[in-house]
Amino acid sequence: MLQVNNISFSYQKTEILKNISFSVKAGEQLSIIGESGSGKSTLLKLLYGEFDLNSGRLFWRDTEILGPKYNLVVGYDFMKYVAQEFDLMPFTSVAENIGAFLSNFYPEEKQERIKELLEVVELTAFAKVKVKTLSGGQKQRVALARALAKEPEIMLLDEPFSHIDNFKKQSLRRNVFKYLKLKNIACVVATHDKEDVLGFADRMLILNNHEVEEEGAPEDLFENPKTPLIASFFGEFNVIDNKIIYAHQLEVVEDSSLKVRVKQTYFKGHYYLIGADLNGELVFFEHKKPLDVDTEVCLVIN
Numbered sequence: 001m002l003q004v005n006n007i008s009f010s011y012q013k014t015e016i017l018k019n020i021s022f023s024v025k026a027g028e029q030l031s032i033i034g035e036s037g038s039g040k041s042t043l044l045k046l047l048y049g050e051f052d053l054n055s056g057r058l059f060w061r062d063t064e065i066l067g068p069k070y071n072l073v074v075g076y077d078f079m080k081y082v083a084q085e086f087d088l089m090p091f092t093s094v095a096e097n098i099g100a101f102l103s104n105f106y107p108e109e110k111q112e113r114i115k116e117l118l119e120v121v122e123l124t125a126f127a128k129v130k131v132k133t134l135s136g137g138q139k140q141r142v143a144l145a146r147a148l149a150k151e152p153e154i155m156l157l158d159e160p161f162s163h164i165d166n167f168k169k170q171s172l173r174r175n176v177f178k179y180l181k182l183k184n185i186a187c188v189v190a191t192h193d194k195e196d197v198l199g200f201a202d203r204m205l206i207l208n209n210h211e212v213e214e215e216g217a218p219e220d221l222f223e224n225p226k227t228p229l230i231a232s233f234f235g236e237f238n239v240i241d242n243k244i245i246y247a248h249q250l251e252v253v254e255d256s257s258l259k260v261r262v263k264q265t266y267f268k269g270h271y272y273l274i275g276a277d278l279n280g281e282l283v284f285f286e287h288k289k290p291l292d293v294d295t296e297v298c299l300v301i302n
């Protein structure tokens with residue numbers, strides 16, 4: 001179990017993270033979300049032992065994770081960290097990069113393992129290609145496979161699919177998260193992307209104003225978002241009578257006291273997002289057809 005006990009940290013004078021506490025069990029997937037600059041990457045780096053804490057303590061099982069002041073070599077065998085900038089060997093092949101940390105003592109097992117990981121990140125066809133010729137997204141996939149190679153007990157992933165195109169993203173996410181569960185590898189993912197969270201994370205933690213704003217299962221936070229920041233992560237929302245109402249909770253009906261005038265219509269695939277004026281405020285709702293500007297419609301909250 002990863003145990004984060006009341007940690008605080010600052011690069012210079014201003015505190016970036018204040019009194020952060022949480023835990024992650026073996027095999028559990030935790031997503032860290034928060035606005036840009038809220039300290040997600042910094043938190044992952046602290047978990048990896050890259051910096052010394054101002055206060056608080058960090059443990060994986062019984063081992064205390066220590067910063068460079070107390071630990072000459074950053075990092076631990078039980079932990080792998082995939083940063084936003086990948087640390088690969090550009091002049092060797094994809095397969096060699098993935099196998100770089102695997103022992104040569106059992107060559108057949110090593111080749112088997114590389115083959116398995118190439119499949120997880122869908123790079124089998126690129127096994128022999130030199131990493132320097134790959135695209136950013138392909139490099140990110142090599143970095144993921146390389147981190148998985150030695151089956152760490154815990155993975156720290158910083159925006160793990162950010163460079164990968166939408167065609168590949170869905171299946172790659174499923175492969176990687178499924179693999180982590182299968183091998184019971186705990187995982188902490190810093191992300192902006194709700195698709196990295198929904199359907200995969202067991203729990204999520206929201207960083208705001210240097211602190212943990214909320215922590216819980218994605219379903220619970222989605223159903224009962226306590227703040228606009230949390231709601232905004234899940235989708236378009238409104239504040240009506242001081243309550244957070246998602247766009248999909250508003251439905252057009254024949255008659256109601258909630259009358260709005262349509263201002264904008266956006267095609268969203270299987271629905272349209274409509275922006276409308278409600279007593280001078282812009283509200284958003286979903287509708288299966290586009291609506292003409294200035295049409296008056298009535299809404300109910302479901």
Ligand SMILES: Nc1ncnc2c1ncn2[C@@H]1O[C@H](COP(=O)(O)OP(=O)(O)OP(=O)(O)O)[C@@H](O)[C@H]1O
Pocket residue numbers: 011012016034035036037038039040041042043190
């Ligand atoms: N090496 C550094 N030295 C000084 N300040 C830093 C350093 N790295 C990050 N910061 C500052 O710490 C704060 C948190 O940055 P961090 O990169 O952790 O945020 P983030 O939530 O991961 O952002 P993003 O989502 O944009 O990646 C920011 O104000 C940033 O400017």
